[in-house]
Amino acid sequence: DTGVSQDPRHKITKRGQNVTFRCDPISEHNRLYWYRQTLGQGPEFLTYFQNEAQLEKSRLLSDRFSAERPKGSFSTLEIQRTEQGDSAMYLCASSLSVDYEQYFGPGTRLTVT
Amino acid sequence: AQSVTQPDIHITVSEGASLELRCNYSYGATPYLFWYVQSPGQGLQLLLKYFSGDTLVQGIKGFEAEFKRSQSSFNLRKPSVHWSDAAEYFCVRYNFNKFYFGSGTKLNVKP
Numbered sequence: 125d126t127g128v129s130q131d132p133r134h135k136i137t138k139r140g141q142n143v144t145f146r147c148d149p150i151s152e153h154n155r156l157y158w159y160r161q162t163l164g165q166g167p168e169f170l171t172y173f174q175n176e177a178q179l180e181k182s183r184l185l186s187d188r189f190s191a192e193r194p195k196g197s198f199s200t201l202e203i204q205r206t207e208q209g210d211s212a213m214y215l216c217a218s219s220l221s222v223d224y225e226q227y228f229g230p231g232t233r234l235t236v237t
Numbered sequence: 238a239q240s241v242t243q244p245d246i247h248i249t250v251s252e253g254a255s256l257e258l259r260c261n262y263s264y265g266a267t268p269y270l271f272w273y274v275q276s277p278g279q280g281l282q283l284l285l286k287y288f289s290g291d292t293l294v295q296g297i298k299g300f301e302a303e304f305k306r307s308q309s310s311f312n313l314r315k316p317s318v319h320w321s322d323a324a325e326y327f328c329v330r331y332n333f334n335k336f337y338f339g340s341g342t343k344l345n346v347k348p
Binding site for chain 2: 128157159164165166167168169172179180182215217224225226227228229230231
Protein backbone atom coordinates (compact mmCIF):
# COMPACT_ATOMS: atom_id res chain seq x y z
CA ASP A 125 0.00 0.00 0.00
CA THR A 126 1.34 3.42 -0.90
CA GLY A 127 -0.37 5.29 1.91
CA VAL A 128 -2.70 8.27 1.71
CA SER A 129 -2.24 10.45 -1.36
CA GLN A 130 -3.53 13.93 -2.09
CA ASP A 131 -3.76 15.83 -5.32
CA PRO A 132 -2.71 18.46 -6.12
CA ARG A 133 0.12 19.14 -3.70
CA HIS A 134 -0.02 22.87 -4.37
CA LYS A 135 -2.76 25.08 -5.73
CA ILE A 136 -2.63 28.79 -6.40
CA THR A 137 -5.92 30.40 -7.28
CA LYS A 138 -7.45 33.83 -7.50
CA ARG A 139 -10.03 35.02 -5.06
CA GLY A 140 -13.50 34.04 -6.15
CA GLN A 141 -12.47 30.93 -8.05
CA ASN A 142 -13.57 27.40 -7.13
CA VAL A 143 -11.04 24.71 -6.26
CA THR A 144 -11.31 20.97 -5.73
CA PHE A 145 -8.91 18.71 -3.91
CA ARG A 146 -8.74 14.95 -4.01
CA CYS A 147 -7.75 12.45 -1.35
CA ASP A 148 -7.10 8.76 -1.91
CA PRO A 149 -7.05 6.92 1.42
CA ILE A 150 -5.46 3.60 2.27
CA SER A 151 -7.65 1.12 0.46
CA GLU A 152 -9.05 -0.86 3.38
CA HIS A 153 -9.69 2.20 5.56
CA ASN A 154 -13.36 3.04 5.96
CA ARG A 155 -12.92 6.38 7.76
CA LEU A 156 -11.67 9.49 6.04
CA TYR A 157 -11.02 12.88 7.62
CA TRP A 158 -10.33 16.35 6.28
CA TYR A 159 -8.40 18.97 8.23
CA ARG A 160 -7.20 22.49 7.67
CA GLN A 161 -3.86 23.66 9.00
CA THR A 162 -2.71 27.26 9.04
CA LEU A 163 0.76 28.51 9.85
CA GLY A 164 1.69 28.02 13.47
CA GLN A 165 -1.41 26.03 14.31
CA GLY A 166 -2.32 22.41 14.66
CA PRO A 167 -4.70 20.82 12.18
CA GLU A 168 -8.36 21.72 12.67
CA PHE A 169 -11.03 19.12 12.02
CA LEU A 170 -13.31 19.90 9.07
CA THR A 171 -15.32 16.77 8.38
CA TYR A 172 -15.23 12.99 8.37
CA PHE A 173 -16.74 10.11 6.47
CA GLN A 174 -17.53 6.59 7.48
CA ASN A 175 -17.57 4.80 4.13
CA GLU A 176 -19.61 7.12 1.89
CA ALA A 177 -21.59 8.77 4.71
CA GLN A 178 -20.50 12.19 5.93
CA LEU A 179 -21.09 11.89 9.67
CA GLU A 180 -19.61 15.06 11.12
CA LYS A 181 -19.02 18.57 9.91
CA SER A 182 -17.22 21.31 11.79
CA ARG A 183 -18.69 24.76 12.19
CA LEU A 184 -15.54 25.85 10.37
CA LEU A 185 -16.99 24.30 7.23
CA SER A 186 -18.99 27.17 5.78
CA ASP A 187 -21.52 26.78 3.01
CA ARG A 188 -18.74 27.39 0.51
CA PHE A 189 -17.11 24.10 1.47
CA SER A 190 -18.43 20.74 0.41
CA ALA A 191 -16.96 17.28 0.66
CA GLU A 192 -17.94 14.00 -0.92
CA ARG A 193 -16.88 10.41 -0.82
CA PRO A 194 -19.12 8.94 -3.49
CA LYS A 195 -18.18 5.28 -3.37
CA GLY A 196 -16.55 5.11 0.01
CA SER A 197 -13.12 5.25 -1.54
CA PHE A 198 -11.56 8.55 -2.63
CA SER A 199 -12.90 11.87 -1.40
CA THR A 200 -13.07 15.38 -2.79
CA LEU A 201 -13.14 18.69 -0.96
CA GLU A 202 -14.46 21.65 -2.94
CA ILE A 203 -14.20 25.28 -1.95
CA GLN A 204 -16.40 27.67 -3.86
CA ARG A 205 -15.74 31.40 -4.24
CA THR A 206 -12.39 31.17 -2.50
CA GLU A 207 -11.32 33.89 -0.10
CA GLN A 208 -7.84 34.84 1.05
CA GLY A 209 -8.65 33.40 4.45
CA ASP A 210 -8.97 29.98 2.84
CA SER A 211 -5.21 29.92 2.25
CA ALA A 212 -3.97 26.96 4.28
CA MET A 213 -2.75 23.40 4.10
CA TYR A 214 -5.60 20.95 3.64
CA LEU A 215 -4.86 17.54 5.09
CA CYS A 216 -6.57 14.24 4.57
CA ALA A 217 -6.29 11.24 6.85
CA SER A 218 -7.76 7.77 6.86
CA SER A 219 -8.24 5.07 9.47
CA LEU A 220 -10.11 1.93 10.30
CA SER A 221 -13.19 2.39 12.44
CA VAL A 222 -11.99 -0.27 14.85
CA ASP A 223 -9.03 1.80 15.92
CA TYR A 224 -8.15 5.46 15.89
CA GLU A 225 -4.80 5.46 14.18
CA GLN A 226 -4.97 8.05 11.49
CA TYR A 227 -2.64 7.96 8.52
CA PHE A 228 -2.13 11.37 6.98
CA GLY A 229 -1.49 12.40 3.42
CA PRO A 230 1.10 15.01 2.48
CA GLY A 231 -1.51 17.74 2.20
CA THR A 232 -2.59 20.25 -0.43
CA ARG A 233 -1.27 23.75 0.09
CA LEU A 234 -3.77 26.33 -1.14
CA THR A 235 -2.79 29.91 -1.80
CA VAL A 236 -5.54 32.37 -2.65
CA THR A 237 -4.28 35.59 -4.22
CA ALA B 238 -14.87 23.47 25.41
CA GLN B 239 -12.68 20.53 24.68
CA SER B 240 -9.07 21.50 24.14
CA VAL B 241 -5.52 20.34 24.13
CA THR B 242 -2.85 22.71 25.35
CA GLN B 243 0.81 22.55 24.48
CA PRO B 244 2.34 25.35 26.53
CA ASP B 245 5.73 25.34 24.82
CA ILE B 246 5.76 26.77 21.31
CA HIS B 247 9.48 26.23 20.75
CA ILE B 248 11.99 24.06 22.58
CA THR B 249 15.70 23.75 21.91
CA VAL B 250 17.75 20.87 23.28
CA SER B 251 21.25 19.66 22.64
CA GLU B 252 21.75 16.41 20.80
CA GLY B 253 22.00 13.59 23.32
CA ALA B 254 20.05 15.47 25.98
CA SER B 255 16.73 14.31 27.34
CA LEU B 256 13.46 15.77 26.14
CA GLU B 257 10.04 16.35 27.64
CA LEU B 258 7.21 17.98 25.71
CA ARG B 259 4.19 19.01 27.72
CA CYS B 260 0.56 18.41 26.91
CA ASN B 261 -2.54 19.14 28.96
CA TYR B 262 -6.08 18.29 28.04
CA SER B 263 -9.40 19.53 29.30
CA TYR B 264 -12.85 18.02 29.54
CA GLY B 265 -12.85 15.05 31.94
CA ALA B 266 -13.63 11.41 31.11
CA THR B 267 -10.95 8.99 30.02
CA PRO B 268 -9.45 10.52 26.95
CA TYR B 269 -7.97 8.85 23.93
CA LEU B 270 -4.64 10.62 23.50
CA PHE B 271 -1.99 10.62 20.81
CA TRP B 272 1.28 12.23 19.88
CA TYR B 273 2.06 12.96 16.23
CA VAL B 274 5.22 14.33 14.66
CA GLN B 275 5.36 16.50 11.57
CA SER B 276 8.76 16.80 9.92
CA PRO B 277 9.43 19.47 7.29
CA GLY B 278 7.94 18.41 3.98
CA GLN B 279 6.51 15.22 5.43
CA GLY B 280 3.10 14.16 6.57
CA LEU B 281 2.01 13.72 10.15
CA GLN B 282 3.18 10.47 11.68
CA LEU B 283 1.78 8.75 14.73
CA LEU B 284 4.35 8.33 17.52
CA LEU B 285 2.19 6.68 20.17
CA LYS B 286 -1.29 6.46 21.62
CA TYR B 287 -3.03 5.96 24.93
CA PHE B 288 -6.51 4.54 25.37
CA SER B 289 -6.46 2.83 28.75
CA GLY B 290 -4.38 0.54 30.92
CA ASP B 291 -0.72 1.12 31.61
CA THR B 292 -0.21 4.85 31.92
CA LEU B 293 3.30 4.72 30.46
CA VAL B 294 3.15 4.01 26.77
CA GLN B 295 5.98 3.30 24.41
CA GLY B 296 6.08 4.55 20.88
CA ILE B 297 8.27 4.56 17.83
CA LYS B 298 11.68 6.20 17.52
CA GLY B 299 12.39 5.75 21.24
CA PHE B 300 9.59 8.03 22.45
CA GLU B 301 7.36 7.37 25.43
CA ALA B 302 4.53 9.26 27.08
CA GLU B 303 2.95 9.14 30.50
CA PHE B 304 -0.73 9.72 31.16
CA LYS B 305 -1.42 11.42 34.50
CA ARG B 306 -5.11 11.81 35.18
CA SER B 307 -4.57 13.90 38.30
CA GLN B 308 -2.67 16.47 36.27
CA SER B 309 -4.68 16.09 33.04
CA SER B 310 -1.36 15.64 31.30
CA PHE B 311 0.15 13.41 28.65
CA ASN B 312 3.77 14.47 28.34
CA LEU B 313 6.08 13.09 25.69
CA ARG B 314 9.61 12.08 26.62
CA LYS B 315 12.77 10.81 25.03
CA PRO B 316 15.93 10.01 27.00
CA SER B 317 18.41 11.03 24.32
CA VAL B 318 17.50 13.28 21.42
CA HIS B 319 18.93 12.82 17.93
CA TRP B 320 19.32 15.59 15.35
CA SER B 321 16.71 13.83 13.21
CA ASP B 322 14.11 14.45 15.94
CA ALA B 323 13.93 18.13 14.98
CA ALA B 324 10.32 18.56 13.94
CA GLU B 325 6.98 19.78 15.18
CA TYR B 326 5.11 17.65 17.68
CA PHE B 327 1.38 17.62 18.21
CA CYS B 328 -0.60 16.27 21.13
CA VAL B 329 -4.02 15.07 20.02
CA ARG B 330 -7.18 14.09 21.79
CA TYR B 331 -9.98 11.99 20.30
CA ASN B 332 -13.53 12.51 21.50
CA PHE B 333 -16.93 11.99 19.89
CA ASN B 334 -15.59 11.13 16.46
CA LYS B 335 -13.31 14.16 16.29
CA PHE B 336 -9.63 14.66 16.81
CA TYR B 337 -8.51 17.82 18.60
CA PHE B 338 -4.95 18.93 17.97
CA GLY B 339 -2.82 21.10 20.18
CA SER B 340 -1.06 24.04 18.58
CA GLY B 341 2.21 22.12 18.44
CA THR B 342 5.72 22.36 19.86
CA LYS B 343 8.62 22.96 17.50
CA LEU B 344 11.73 21.10 18.56
CA ASN B 345 15.13 22.39 17.56
CA VAL B 346 18.16 20.18 18.20
CA LYS B 347 21.56 21.79 18.73
CA PRO B 348 24.63 19.84 17.63
